[in-house]
Amino acid sequence: MTEDKDRNETPQGQAAEERGDYVTHAKSIGSWLFSLDHKRIGILYAVTVAIAFLLGGVFALLVRAELLSPGEDFLSAQSYNQMFSLHGIVMVFGFIIPAIPGFLGNFLLPLHLGAKDVAFPRLNLASYYLYLLGVALILVAMVAGSVDTGWTFYTPYSARTGPSVLFLTMAVFIAGFASIFTGINFIVTVHKMRAPGMTWNRLPLFVWSIYSTSIVQVLATPVLGITVLLLFLERLLHIGIFDPALGGDPILFQHFFWFYSHPAVYIMILPGFGIVSELIATFSRQRIYGYMAIALSSVAIALLGFLVWGHHMFVAGQSVVSSVIFSLITYLIGIPSGIKVFNWIATMYKGSISFKTPMLYALSFLVLFTIGGVTGIMVGVLAVDVHLHDTYYVVGHFHYVMVGGTTIALLGGLHYWWPKITGRLYNEAAGRLAALLVFVGLNLTFFTQLVMGSRGMPRRYNDYLPEFTFLHQLSTVGSWIMGAGLFLVAIYLLVSLFRGKKAGANPWGGATLEWTHTGPRPDPHNFHRTPFVTRGPYEFDRIPELVAAHRDETPPDAQQNVHLNQDRT
Amino acid sequence: MANTSAAEQAAQERSLAHLKHYFVSSDQQFDAAKMGMWLFLVTEVLLFSGMFVAYAVYRVWYPEVFAVASTELNPWLGGLNTVILLGSSLTVALAIHAAQTDKRRALVVNLFVTVLLAAAFMVVKYFEYTHKFHLGIFPGEHFAYEEMGQRIVPIFFSIYYVMTGIHGVHVLVGIGVLTWLALRAMRGHFHSGYYTPVELAGLYWHLVDIIWIFLFPLLYLI
Numbered sequence: 001m002t003e004d005k006d007r008n009e010t011p012q013g014q015a016a017e018e019r020g021d022y023v024t025h026a027k028s029i030g031s032w033l034f035s036l037d038h039k040r041i042g043i044l045y046a047v048t049v050a051i052a053f054l055l056g057g058v059f060a061l062l063v064r065a066e067l068l069s070p071g072e073d074f075l076s077a078q079s080y081n082q083m084f085s086l087h088g089i090v091m092v093f094g095f096i097i098p099a100i101p102g103f104l105g106n107f108l109l110p111l112h113l114g115a116k117d118v119a120f121p122r123l124n125l126a127s128y129y130l131y132l133l134g135v136a137l138i139l140v141a142m143v144a145g146s147v148d149t150g151w152t153f154y155t156p157y158s159a160r161t162g163p164s165v166l167f168l169t170m171a172v173f174i175a176g177f178a179s180i181f182t183g184i185n186f187i188v189t190v191h192k193m194r195a196p197g198m199t200w201n202r203l204p205l206f207v208w209s210i211y212s213t214s215i216v217q218v219l220a221t222p223v224l225g226i227t228v229l230l231l232f233l234e235r236l237l238h239i240g241i242f243d244p245a246l247g248g249d250p251i252l253f254q255h256f257f258w259f260y261s262h263p264a265v266y267i268m269i270l271p272g273f274g275i276v277s278e279l280i281a282t283f284s285r286q287r288i289y290g291y292m293a294i295a296l297s298s299v300a301i302a303l304l305g306f307l308v309w310g311h312h313m314f315v316a317g318q319s320v321v322s323s324v325i326f327s328l329i330t331y332l333i334g335i336p337s338g339i340k341v342f343n344w345i346a347t348m349y350k351g352s353i354s355f356k357t358p359m360l361y362a363l364s365f366l367v368l369f370t371i372g373g374v375t376g377i378m379v380g381v382l383a384v385d386v387h388l389h390d391t392y393y394v395v396g397h398f399h400y401v402m403v404g405g406t407t408i409a410l411l412g413g414l415h416y417w418w419p420k421i422t423g424r425l426y427n428e429a430a431g432r433l434a435a436l437l438v439f440v441g442l443n444l445t446f447f448t449q450l451v452m453g454s455r456g457m458p459r460r461y462n463d464y465l466p467e468f469t470f471l472h473q474l475s476t477v478g479s480w481i482m483g484a485g486l487f488l489v490a491i492y493l494l495v496s497l498f499r500g501k502k503a504g505a506n507p508w509g510g511a512t513l514e515w516t517h518t519g520p521r522p523d524p525h526n527f528h529r530t531p532f533v534t535r536g537p538y539e540f541d542r543i544p545e546l547v548a549a550h551r552d553e554t555p556p557d558a559q560q561n562v563h564l565n566q567d568r569t
Numbered sequence: 570m571a572n573t574s575a576a577e578q579a580a581q582e583r584s585l586a587h588l589k590h591y592f593v594s595s596d597q598q599f600d601a602a603k604m605g606m607w608l609f610l611v612t613e614v615l616l617f618s619g620m621f622v623a624y625a626v627y628r629v630w631y632p633e634v635f636a637v638a639s640t641e642l643n644p645w646l647g648g649l650n651t652v653i654l655l656g657s658s659l660t661v662a663l664a665i666h667a668a669q670t671d672k673r674r675a676l677v678v679n680l681f682v683t684v685l686l687a688a689a690f691m692v693v694k695y696f697e698y699t700h701k702f703h704l705g706i707f708p709g710e711h712f713a714y715e716e717m718g719q720r721i722v723p724i725f726f727s728i729y730y731v732m733t734g735i736h737g738v739h740v741l742v743g744i745g746v747l748t749w750l751a752l753r754a755m756r757g758h759f760h761s762g763y764y765t766p767v768e769l770a771g772l773y774w775h776l777v778d779i780i781w782i783f784l785f786p787l788l789y790l791i
Contacts, residue, residue, distance in 0.1 A: 116591035119601040184608045192601040193591075222612040226619030230731065238710035239727035241623055246709055247720050252626060256619055525590075 021423070021521035036121035037524060041128055042107030043421070048128075049103055050490075052094030052135060057483065059087035064445075064479040067472045070464050080462035081148035086138075088151030089168065093175050094135045096406055097264065100271035101182055101217075102131065104413050105210045107421060109186060111514035111522060112204045114195025114531040119188040127181040134175030141167035150460065152261070155242035155253040159234045166235055169228040176221045176228070179267070183217030186210055195513075197533035201295075204512045204537040205281075205288065208295040209274025212302040216263045216270070219306065224260035227253065254316055258309035266305040269401060270298055272369075272409030273340055276362050279412050280344050282510045283359035284351030287538045290343040297336035304333050314385045323382055330380035337373050341366065356508070357431030361412030364439045368404025372397060375450060390460075393453025396446045403442055411438070411489065418493065419507045420514055423521040424500030430492040437485030444478025512537045587763045599765050606769045610776050613739075617780055620732050624787060627728065631721045638717060638725040639788060641706065643697065647789040650693050651781065657686035658778045661747070661771045668764035673757060676767070680751035683774070687744045694737055701726075729788055736784060739777045746770050 019025050022039045032040055063083050066075045075083060106124065110117050118124050141147055141164040149158045149165065158165050190203070190211045203211075231253070233239050240246030242253040273294075281288045288294065310318055310326030344366060353359065375397040379385050388394060419425055448471045453459075457468050464472060506515040514522065517531050535542060585595070592598040628635050664679035705713035708730045712723035750770055753759065759767055 120605060121589075121591070123605075180612050184605050184612070187608060188601050188605045191604060192597060218608055218612055219615060222615035223619050226616050229735075230619070230623070233708075233727075233731060237708055239731065240709035240724050241627075241727055241731075243709075247724055249626070252623065256622075 019524065021519060022524045023423070023521055025524045034125070036117070036125055038106045038110050038118050038121065038124060039421075039522060039526075041121075041124050042103050042105075044128055045098060045102035045106060045131075048132060048135065049095055049099045052090055053099075056087050056091035056095055057486065059083050059090065061479055061483055063087060064476040066462060067464070068476045069473075070466055070469060072462065075462065077462050078146065078148065081460075082146050084460060085147045085150050086142060089138060089147070089172075090135075091402075092151050092264075092268075093172055094138060096268045096402060097179060098131055098175075098182075099410055100275070100406070100413070101186070101210060101213055101267075102128070104206075104275065104410070104417065105182075105186065105213075105271065108206060108417065108514060109189060109210055110193065111518065111526055112207050112512055112537075113190065113193055114198050114513050114517070114527065114533060115189065115193035116525050116527070116530075117193075118185050119193055120185050123181050123185055127178045127185070130174050130178035130181070134171045134178060137167050137171035137174065141165075141171065152257060153228070153231060154257075155231065155234065155250045156244055158231060159238070159243050163235075166232060169232040169235070172228045173225055173232070176225045179217050180221045180225075183214035183221070186214040187218065190214075195531050195533055197531075199533075201292065202533055202536050203295075204274075205277035205291070205294055205298075206271075206274035206512075209270045209272075209277070209298045212298040213267050213270040215299070216267050216302045216305060220260045220263035220267070223256060224264070227256040227260065230256075251313070251317055254313055255309070258312045259306075262309040262312065263302075263305040265401070266301055268406050269369075270302065272365070272406045273298060275409045275413035275416075276344065276365050278510075278512070279358050279362035279416055280347050281538045282416070282508050282540075283356060283362065284348045284353050285509070285540050286347050286351035287536070287540070288343070289346035289349075290339070291536070291538075293339050294343050297339045300336040301333060304329065304336070308333065308380075311380050311385070314382060315389050327380055327382040327385075331377060334373065334377050341370060341373075355432075357426075357428060357435055358412045358416035358508075360432060360435040360439075361408050361415065364435065365405060365408045365412065368400055368408060368439075368442065371447075372400030372404050375400060388453060390458055391453035392449040392457045392459055395459050396449035396453055399446045399449070403446070408438070408442075411435075414493075416508065417514075418496070419503030420518075420521070422497060422500075423503055424496045425503045425507065426496040426500055427492045430488060434485045434488040434492070437488065438482055441478045441480070441482030441485055445475050445482055446478070448472075448475040448478065506543070509540065509543060511540050511543055516543060587765075595762065602765045602769060603772075606772050610772060613776055613780075617732075617735070620728070620735070621783070621787075624728050624732070627721065627724055634719050634721040635725055635791075637719070638722045639791065641701070641704075641714075641717070642729070642789045644789045646693055646697055647785050650690050651785050653686050653690045653693070654778045654781050657683045657690075658775055660686065661774045665764065665768050665771045668754070668759045668767045669761055671761045673754065673759075676754045676759065677751055680747055680754060680767075684744055684747045684751065687740055687747070690740055691737065691744075694733065732784055732788070736777070736780055739780070743770075743774050743777055747774070 022037060032044070035041060035044075062075065063080070066073055066080055066083070106118070144164045144167055146162045147164050147168055149161060149168075153165070153169070190207060194203075230239070230241055234242050234248075238246065240248045242248045242250050244250055277288060277294055308326055308330045310322055311330045314323050314327075344362075355363075375393070379388050379394055379397055415426065415431060452468055452471045452475075455468075457464060457471075503520050505518065505520050508515070510516075513527075513531055513533070517527055588595055588598060592601070660679045660683045664676050664683065667673075667675035667679055705715070706726055707713060708727040709723050712726065714722075747770060750759075750766055754767070
């Protein structure tokens with residue numbers, strides 16, 4: 001007997017409309033802070049992640065401003081070290097790891113699957129608060145004193161420097177658990193919560209990418225957990241496992257750290273791939289080219305990502321044989337990444353492309369991620385890396401992938417789903433201008449760093465030789481342009497909350513379930529009745545009939561509905 | 570369902586009281602919970618794997634030091650703890666079986682016996698630790714046991730304390746969870762239609778047991 005499942009499904013029509021959508025149905029602060037609704041938890045993440053991004057961004061602007069001219073300007077060498085460490089730590093653990101899964105993943109995953117919620121809503125809320133606690137501890141560490149280790153916490157320095165390393169390792173440990181629980185939740189949700197008819201090859205590519213991300217989160221993060229726990233004990237009790245003064249091995253720490261932190265960069269970039277797939281399909285009005293190739297290349301990247309951590313340690317003292325092997329496997333990652341890029345381009349071929357703001361971000365992504373990927377292959381080449389290691393070249397490469405890849409994809413996704421999340425449209429002209437500013441600023445900031453790095457400018461220095469002055473100044477000016485673009489985004493999005501035009505249910509003509517089967521803002525329980533999926537996620541030619549069917553739908557035959565629900569696995 | 574009597578409907582309501590609204594059926598809810606637990610156990614294995622790697626690395630580098638240092642551990646106490654934990658795995662399995670067959674009394678008794686065995690394990694651990702502290706065997710820098718002066722010996726004990734310590738934390742968590750389940754079982758929360766928490770706690774407890782089965786020979790016997 002499964003009638004019970006229907007107890008919260010109000011019949012179509014009046015009752016549902018009176019109840020309001022997911023924003024308006026309950027208004028107290030508590031109904032947001034303790035909500036088990038995946039959409040509201042997604043919004044909580046969005047706000048927190050945005051604050052972390054602002055903080056990390058301000059640190060970055062300060063670092064760049066200090067580098068405007070050689071010598072110490074307004075930051076001492078020590079505070080410079082703290083600034084770039086905080087920039088790295090806040091951006092990596094506070095922003096870029098949780099941003100897309102926590103915000104868009106939470107909001108969209110059940111909608112994409114045709115489910116009412118994730119598999120474990122309480123665990124979902126707990127993940128959010130663990131993450132929040134982690135961010136709070138990072139801020140405590142900031143107040144408590146110097147964190148000057150960089151985001152990598154290399155021993156033995158991190159075991160000997162100031163006490164705030166204790167807070168930071170705790171923060172990373174806790175935020176790590178938030179990430180693990182989110183991953184478990186999403187994997188189970190994809191496996192067990194799909195609507196009837198939602199087969200694996202009808203999943204939107206965003207789901208595939210979030211699924212691959214979750215695999216990495218679940219398999220890699222525990223190793224980070226034990227690593228920072230050992231570092232915590234090393235700092236507190238001097239247990240000596242990583243401390244050469246006590247006979248320990250600091251290289252072991254690097255192996256542990258990169259066993260997590262290399263897969264972690266795929267935690268950061270894979271969700272971006274998913275967003276870009278959605279954007280390119282919708283704004284080209286084309287069925288995605290090579291659906292399975294894109295889907296499985298995400299999984300391939302997730303798995304290959306576990307086998308390449310040694311390429312961070314070419315000059316750290318590992319054996320030559322392992323360096324060669326790690327270098328070769330690193331090249332392999334270029335294959336699935338290339339498959340994706342070519343498939344996206346093939347999707348656009350002969351499509352009717354509209355250059356709306358989200359699409360501009362998707363196109364920026366294609367350019368920037370390709371630069372990020374190609375420079376990545378270059379630092380993966382054993383001999384070249386010996387020259388480029390610890391120079392600005394690596395900084396430039398990393399930021400092309402993380403800012404040019406993930407952040408740009410997040411911005412694109414934010415604009416694309418903004419009407420669905422808020423029910424409002426933003427100002428399109430301002431959106432395009434901001435996208436242009438960000439694209440120009442980003443290239444100016446980071447391409448100059450690639451050039452400086454290849455000429456031998458080392459990373460993490462607060463001073464430099466006079467011949468680098470011009471390039472450093474260009475890079476700083478670029479950071480201002482990018483900052484201006486991002487502030488513009490913040491302003492027009494906030495304005496649109498109050499003054500924006502009301503959006504319809506499907507302003508872009510998207511074909512995934514959140515566009516075709518929910519109102520302008522989704523219902524608290526997502527769908528008035530469980531969708532029965534009969535098509536793939538990119539069949540744009542069928543949208544008119546689908547939307548019509550959705551509007552006219554009559555209360556379902558109870559018996560038939562039970563039958564359909566029992567069929568799904 | 571119009572001809573169902575009110576009493577039958579009430580009985581049906583009660584047996585489905587555990588079903589969350591976002592699941593279609595009890596089976597789906599159970600499968601989801603179980604899959605989530607297995608994934609969590611994978612993360613636990615990976616958490617410990619870091620420590621096993623550290624153990625392996627130092628053991629390969631300094632086999633003779635490990636051979637000497639491990640003689641300080643008492644294999645009889647370790648063996649006793651192994652037997653205790655294996656016994657608790659049996660009782661937790663019996664508890665799951667009792668829940669599946671609606672034997673509430675057997676369920677409660679088996680859960681409490683498991684808790685007692687877990688507590689006994691921690692008591693033995695307590696005596697082992699205090700004995701070592703008494704001798705001055707502390708991890709790392711604070712090591713002060715003069716009979717073992719070699720350089721790497723303190724690292725062996727660091728690894729010993731970290732591995733058994735984190736395992737001990739897992740035992741304590743298990744004690745908390747199993748006690749809570751036993752109290753719920755007394756109030757009749759579990760029956761053959763709904764025993765998910767008992768089964769999941771059982772899975773967790775078996776993992777704690779298996780990790781000890783690896784720790785015991787690696788630290789005490791080899």
